[in-house]
Amino acid sequence: MDRGRATRSRRGTVSRRSTAQRRGIAIGVTVATVAGLAAVTWPALAGEDPPRSEPTPAGPARQIVDALRRDLSLTEAQARARLDRERWARGTTQRLRTELGTGYGGTWLAADGNRLMVAVTDEAAAARARAAGAEPKLVTRNARQLDTVKAGLDRIADQATPDVAGWYVDVSNNRVVVRAQPGTESAVRRFVQGSGAPAGAVEVVASAEAPVPLIDVRGGDPYVIDDRARCSIGFSVVGGFVTAGHCGAPGATTSSPDGVAQGVVSASSFPGDDWGVVETNDDWVPQPVVNDFDGGTIAVAGGQEAPVGSSICRFGATTGARCGVVEALNATVVYPEGTVTGLTRTDVCAEPGDSGGSWMSGDQAQGVTSGGSGDCTVGGITFFQPLTEILEVNQLTLVTTANGPADPPAATDPPAATEPPAATEPPAATEPPSPPPGAECTGHKARKAATLGAGRRQVQPAGRYFRAGHGRQVGCLDGPSGANFDLVLQKWSRGGWRTVAVSAGPTADEQITYSGSAGFYRYRVESRRGSGDYTLGFSVR
The missing domain is CATH 2.60.120.380 (Jelly Rolls)
Known part of the structure; x- marks a missing residue:
């Protein structure tokens, strides 16, 4: 598909149609659930459980547990224990990032999924990390300094050759990693020098990766753009859903695989970012669920960011549910169409048609599929656009099991x-x-x-x-x-x-x-x- 360069857009407040119905009673109802969206006719009512002022967190969804067992080779007990630990790690990371200030160098979960590691620049920060139940590691550069190094590379991204796959902050090793085609490392180091990065702050790593956006120009499911390309729905927001920006430019129309009119792309950004927003018509009702590709759905409870090392699962129209771990945050990727910054790098596979699909860590929404290298036969790496930026830039409200339509003042x-x-x-x-x-x-x-x-x-x-x-x-x-x-x-x-x-x-x-x-x-x-x-x-x- 000839996408051209989608216009970067900072869209105002969308039409805030009510948040979605919980799956439950459906009396005389026609429901077509597609990754959190449903077309309904009256009467389609919410579930029978009365609302509670302080909902009790539910355990991990069975589908997430099963996918982790398959893709990470875990027992059921190990998968559940890991998800519980990661729920704690998300909250602790958020707190330490604020409390440690310039002493904070980043967090990640160790390979065993049990220890939350915190990079710190001084003993005072190390003591606070221990008090929070984390394991500190003394480093030279704090998170702000690492982000500054990466930002320097981002500023000269247009000078990167096709030999450069991208770059990202490696918090566990307190450096920025640049991935380059084997045999081109010397030339890429000269590119790095042009960014003004301090000595030792950047490592060039040989890699055969060649990321591309994961759009599929074949007609099919689950949603179709301008009757010629397909992508996957990401997450429901009030008034529609979010997806990948490379799937369609503003004004593109969307429909279901069988041709039922669905909505219009109201905003998108690619390259630079890789997000899109589809505003659906009144026949489609956003729901707080993700298609598990096994005949059911997974509830979306929130959007708290997962730290490096967390388990994460991707859901897409082509390859269904696939899981792995988060390898890096704030990654820059050089696609043939242009450079995209601020992505999250994972070791999860994906294939064309999975673009725009959902990423979940436990019951928390993380982002939408952007692109990657490899496939689900030989394995690969995949990047996703974090959800937080999409919501903030477009002033959107994520539809979750915890939020009903907000009462106006x-x-x-x-x-x-x-x-x-x-x-x-x-x-x-x-x-x-x-x-x-x-x-x-x-x-x-x-x-x-x-x-x-x-x-x-x-x-x-x-x-x-x-x-x-x-x-x-x-x-x-x-x-x-x-x-x-x-x-x-x-x-x-x-x-x-x-x-x-x-x-x-x-x-x-x-x-x-x-x-x-x-x-x-x-x-x-x-x-x-x-x-x-x-x-x-x-x-x-």
């Missing part, structure tokens, strides 16, 4: 006087009489039971939303005696949740009847006074 809710007038509903004479407040909430297609604390609010279903066609909606709240709960119906409109109906009587029993156009809706239960269990029933008729 109260001030953004329209006051009662601006809510749709009664005239927008069918005349009262044409509607059956509403049951009195406090009537039992029965006979609805969907029912949610939950507990609400005093002064709190909850979004239903299960912190998410549902898609409704044009018609009449009925919502019924049956709350605890002595409490005062309100029921609010909201619709997604012009980039935000807009209140379209409210029932705010003096008790915890409320009823809403509303007629409106098709779209995304959610209920919000609010405590004005008291707390307790409640049941919410709702239907579209």
Whole structure:
């Protein structure tokens, strides 16, 4: 595919359609899950578990454990122990990076996956690392100095010859590594000298690597760009998904493998970076899951960055699920199309068509496939674009199992006087009489039971939303005696949740009847006074 040079874009806030539904009840629903995206028709409701204010972290997904056992030759107990250790290491790394300041030289997990190593430049930092449960290693250069050396190479990247595969910070050896074709090391060292790097800070390593972007120009699955190329979906974000930038330039259209319209590339950057954002149409609902290529999905709980040495798994349309370890962060790769900086280097294999696909460490989203060298027959190395940069540059919200659609500030809710007038509903004479407040909430297609604390609010279903066609909606709240709960119906409109109906009587029993156009809706239960269990029933008729 002749991609040319995609324009680097700093896109503003996307249309923040609600975060995705959890897989669960699907009554009369058509669902096509593709790496965290689903096309749905009403009614498709969230799972039955009520939201909790402090969700308990789930254990590692069975699919991740099985993939690690296969690709890292681990027992099940070893795989689970490693994932638990890596969860601790992610949080500890984040904390030490902040606490140690200029004494911090980087972190990595030892080859056994059990020891978190921390490069430090002084004994004070070493003591703090030990206190955190990590093993310190005294080094000459701190992380900022290593990044400065690498940045010097990045500045002259356009002078790199095709003999240079790329470069990255090797935190475990406190240096920057430049990979070059065998026999060209002397010429590449002259290139390094032009960056002004201090003596001993850079090592040139002979390597036959020749990374290329992993796009496939064959038609196929799982999503197609401009009816001629295919890539893999990365992760769901509010309003769409992220993928690789080399898959398509802004304005390119995307569709499912069977030709169903999906969306448009709203922003992308390649080379330089390698990220793309697809804004999907209303038929596609972003979900907090990744296709495990074994008939199921893996939940995405967050996006905390994994340190060097962590196990990591990749999911792509061509080769499915593959695992390995993180070898380096902040790598620069010289592709035939141009240089890309800030990638993560791994020893995981990949093949054309895997581009844009998901990378997970445990239950944490890491990034999207960029390119690599080798294949999954003989093995290879693969680079991915870190997710954090994509989210920050494009002001996107990752869809996770922990986040429902965020409640807007109260001030953004329209006051009662601006809510749709009664005239927008069918005349009262044409509607059956509403049951009195406090009537039992029965006979609805969907029912949610939950507990609400005093002064709190909850979004239903299960912190998410549902898609409704044009018609009449009925919502019924049956709350605890002595409490005062309100029921609010909201619709997604012009980039935000807009209140379209409210029932705010003096008790915890409320009823809403509303007629409106098709779209995304959610209920919000609010405590004005008291707390307790409640049941919410709702239907579209």
